[in-house]
Amino acid sequence: MTSARHYTIGEFEISVISDGEFRLDGGAVFGIIPRIMWEPVVGQENIDEHYRIPMGLNCMVVRRNNDVLVVDTGIGAKLSGIHRERTFPGEYGHLLEELHALGIERGDVTAVANTHLHADHCGWNTMHDRDGSVIPTFPNARYFVQRGEYEAATHTNERTRGTYFAENFEPVKAAGLLDLVEGETEIISGARFLPTPGHTADHASILLQSNGETGIYTGDLVHHAVQAERPVWIAAFDVLPLVTLETKKTFVERAIRERALLISVHSAFPGVGRLTEQGGKRTFVPE
Numbered sequence: 480m481t482s483a484r485h486y487t488i489g490e491f492e493i494s495v496i497s498d499g500e501f502r503l504d505g506g507a508v509f510g511i512i513p514r515i516m517w518e519p520v521v522g523q524e525n526i527d528e529h530y531r532i533p534m535g536l537n538c539m540v541v542r543r544n545n546d547v548l549v550v551d552t553g554i555g556a557k558l559s560g561i562h563r564e565r566t567f568p569g570e571y572g573h574l575l576e577e578l579h580a581l582g583i584e585r586g587d588v589t590a591v592a593n594t595h596l597h598a599d600h601c602g603w604n605t606m607h608d609r610d611g612s613v614i615p616t617f618p619n620a621r622y623f624v625q626r627g628e629y630e631a632a633t634h635t636n637e638r639t640r641g642t643y644f645a646e647n648f649e650p651v652k653a654a655g656l657l658d659l660v661e662g663e664t665e666i667i668s669g670a671r672f673l674p675t676p677g678h679t680a681d682h683a684s685i686l687l688q689s690n691g692e693t694g695i696y697t698g699d700l701v702h703h704a705v706q707a708e709r710p711v712w713i714a715a716f717d718v719l720p721l722v723t724l725e726t727k728k729t730f731v732e733r734a735i736r737e738r739a740l741l742i743s744v745h746s747a748f749p750g751v752g753r754l755t756e757q758g759g760k761r762t763f764v765p766e
C-alpha cells in the first residue's frame with residue numbers, strides 16, 4: 480500500500496492514490512522502439528524474467544467545494560482466472576482502502592470519470608456485492624464516459640475484446656448512473672474532458688483549470704514518463720498510433736506552455752510532474 484500524495488491546482492485539492500501495480504510486456508509498452516533503447520530507460524532491475532515492466536495504477540481524486548471526483552478507478556477486485564494471471568498480473572484492488580484513508584467512503588463520491596474503458600482504468604467502477612452480483616461501487620456518483628468510447632467498448636472486435644469487460648460499465652448503465660458525453664464536456668466545475676485520441680479513438684484526458692493553473696490527468700496518452708518527453712515513443716496498444724503522435728505533439732506544447740501539472744496513470748507512483756524544455760531537450764520533472 481502506498482500513501483496518498485497531495486497537490487493543489489488553483490482551488491482544486493488533488494490527491495493521487497494507487498489501486499496497486501501490475502506488469503506488462505515491455506516490448507508492447509514501447510511499441511516500435513527497440514529494447515536496446517527502452518531497457519536503459521526502464522532500468523534492468525525493473526524488468527522481470529518475462530521482460531515485463533511495472534505499471535502503476537495511479538488514480539486521481541479531485542475535491543472542490545462539495546464535489547468529490549474520482550478519475551479512473553484502477554483494475555479493481557473482480558478479475559480472476561487467466562485475466563488475473565496472464566493479462567493483468569500484479570497486486571492491486573486497493574482503491575477503496577486508499578479512499579477510506581482520505582476520509583472518503585463509497586457514498587461520498589459525487590462523480591467518476593474514465594479516460595477510457597480498458598479494464599485497467601474502470602475496474603472499480605463496479606464491485607461484487609455480498610451475494611456475488613456486480614453493482615456500481617459509488618451509488619451516489621454520476622459516471623462520465625465519452626460516448627464513442629462506450630460504443631467501442633460495447634462493439635468490440637478480435638483485437639479489443641480482451642480489455643473491454645462489460646461488468647465494468649453495464650451495471651452502471653443499468654443503474655442509470657452513466658452519462659455518455661461528447662468532447663470537452665465539463666464534469667465538475669473547472670474539470671472537463673480533453674479529447675486526446677490515439678490510444679483509442681475517443682480516449683480523453685481530464686483537464687483541470689483554476690486560478691490560471693492547469694493540471695492534466697493524461698490517461699493512456701503516455702504509459703511511461705519517457706513517452707511524454709519523446710512523442711514518437713508510442714505503445715503498441717494504441718489502436719491509432721499516428722493519431723497518438725499528432726495528439727502528443729499538441730499536448731506536449733501545451734503542457735510546457737501552461738506549466739501543467741501532469742498526472743500519469745501508469746508511471747511509477749505517484750506519476751506526477753511537469754514537462755520542461757531546455758535547448759530543445761524535454762524532461763519530465765517529477766513532483
Ligand SMILES: [Zn+2]
Nearest residue numbers: 597599600699
Ligand atoms: Zn492503461
